[in-house]
Amino acid sequence: MARILPFTVDPHRETRDLMPWLITGRLEPEEQARVEAHLAACEACSLELAGERALAGEVAELPIATGIGWAAMRDRLDTAARQASFVPAPPPVRRRFTMAQIGAMLAAQAALLAAAVTITLRVEAPIAPYHALGAAPAAVAGNAIIVFRPDARESDISRLLKANDVRLVDGPTAANAYVLHIPDAARAPTLDRLRSNAAVVLAEPLDTAALR
Amino acid sequence: MSDGSVAHRQTAEIGNAATPEDLRLFAGVCARELDAFEALYRLYHPRLARFLLNLLHRPQMVEEVLNDTLFVVWERSDTFRGASKLSTWIFAIAYRKAMKALRRLDEPVEDREADARPSDGDAPDAPFGRHRTQEALLAALAKLSPDHRTVVDLTYFHEMGYREIAAIMDCPVDTVKTRMFHARRHLRRLMDGELADWL
Numbered sequence: 082m083a084r085i086l087p088f089t090v091d092p093h094r095e096t097r098d099l100m101p102w103l104i105t106g107r108l109e110p111e112e113q114a115r116v117e118a119h120l121a122a123c124e125a126c127s128l129e130l131a132g133e134r135a136l137a138g139e140v141a142e143l144p145i146a147t148g149i150g151w152a153a154m155r156d157r158l159d160t161a162a163r164q165a166s167f168v169p170a171p172p173p174v175r176r177r178f179t180m181a182q183i184g185a186m187l188a189a190q191a192a193l194l195a196a197a198v199t200i201t202l203r204v205e206a207p208i209a210p211y212h213a214l215g216a217a218p219a220a221v222a223g224n225a226i227i228v229f230r231p232d233a234r235e236s237d238i239s240r241l242l243k244a245n246d247v248r249l250v251d252g253p254t255a256a257n258a259y260v261l262h263i264p265d266a267a268r269a270p271t272l273d274r275l276r277s278n279a280a281v282v283l284a285e286p287l288d289t290a291a292l293r
Numbered sequence: 294m295s296d297g298s299v300a301h302r303q304t305a306e307i308g309n310a311a312t313p314e315d316l317r318l319f320a321g322v323c324a325r326e327l328d329a330f331e332a333l334y335r336l337y338h339p340r341l342a343r344f345l346l347n348l349l350h351r352p353q354m355v356e357e358v359l360n361d362t363l364f365v366v367w368e369r370s371d372t373f374r375g376a377s378k379l380s381t382w383i384f385a386i387a388y389r390k391a392m393k394a395l396r397r398l399d400e401p402v403e404d405r406e407a408d409a410r411p412s413d414g415d416a417p418d419a420p421f422g423r424h425r426t427q428e429a430l431l432a433a434l435a436k437l438s439p440d441h442r443t444v445v446d447l448t449y450f451h452e453m454g455y456r457e458i459a460a461i462m463d464c465p466v467d468t469v470k471t472r473m474f475h476a477r478r479h480l481r482r483l484m485d486g487e488l489a490d491w492l
Contacts, residue, residue, distance in 0.1 A: 098470040107454035140449035154360050
């Protein structure tokens with residue numbers, strides 16, 4: 082049996098309280114019916130709803146930048162696994178890397194990556210050093226590079242990458258480029274599709290074979 | 294192995310209450326599959342990063358809290374009982390971790406930069422502001438308390454219902470509605486000059 086509950090408080094107040102979730106479609110059916118019935122009869126609340134929709138749209142559109150942190154998480158898991166496998170727990174001296182060393186390695190990797198990108202884009206020279214130094218254990222190797230428009234939305238980027246079965250491997254670099262892994266067989270058509278997207282400034286293969 | 298059966302039970306209990314993809318990956322996490330965890334990490338990272346950046350307003354803390362959160366997901370996957378959506382459970386962990394990190398700062402929870410931000414010609418947020426309205430909105434959001442910002446962001450960006458938000462913030466549903474009401478009133482008052490452009 083459908084439960085139709087009457088307003089238990091001031092209908093204007095309840096309508097205004099529930100308005101945000103009416104906009105996002107997250108009200109229960111009976112709540113929605115009650116609120117919509119009130120809105121149909123109340124001009125003040127309808128005006129308020131129009132303003133609220135605008136606010137909701139602006140908040141949802143706010144571009145808030147995010148980074149990619151899987152490498153840091155992977156380090157942490159490795160550290161935890163090492164600590165769990167040593168009995169007794171190793172003293173700090175036995176740690177394989179200090180934070181400073183890790184920082185230096187990451188910085189060196191980032192610098193090499195930036196250099197590799199520059200070479201690929203401007204000189205089209207072989208970039209073998211990237212493969213030697215950029216290959217972390219068990220990490221997926223990147224085979225393409227992409228630059229998004231500065232105003233591209235995270236949700237669009239995410240959707241685009243998912244739709245093309247592409248994964249982010251590294252970045253952003255100093256030039257705001259990201260390294261991608263694309264299944265080898267589909268790389269050329271995938272890059273063509275990425276390039277044709279309005280959010281993409283540049284999408285290029287990242288190894289020498291593809292440049293020939 | 295009990296891990297697998299836990300994941301199976303969770304999947305069965307939650308049914309269509311969560312997207313199949315994150316539950317499928319979580320089943321792998323319960324079975325200690327690193328690939329599944331990496332995929333789950335990548336799936337949640339953008340949403341959590343946005344949520345935490347909005348809540349904390351300190352980019353340098355976001356990565357730490359985010360990784361703390363997902364580390365708990367990996368280490369304590371057995372504590373997810375399927376009573377809520379997986380996303381609710383993960384966001385609740387993130388919220389608790391973020392509030393704890395804010396308390397550790399030993400400073401008022403309110404954003405100290407809030408007063409200075411709107412008058413700065415080039416605030417740190419400036420690159421995000423495609424339009425004047427967005428810049429004004431970011432400044433207005435910065436003036437809200439973290440709790441109010443959280444409710445606004447979970448409602449309008451993450452599109453969560455008030456019951457789910459109450460579960461994440463561990464508070465009564467009426468508190469969520471009240472926080473949202475006050476947050477909207479503050480935002481619209483602070484955005485007064487911009488409203489004409491919207492309507």
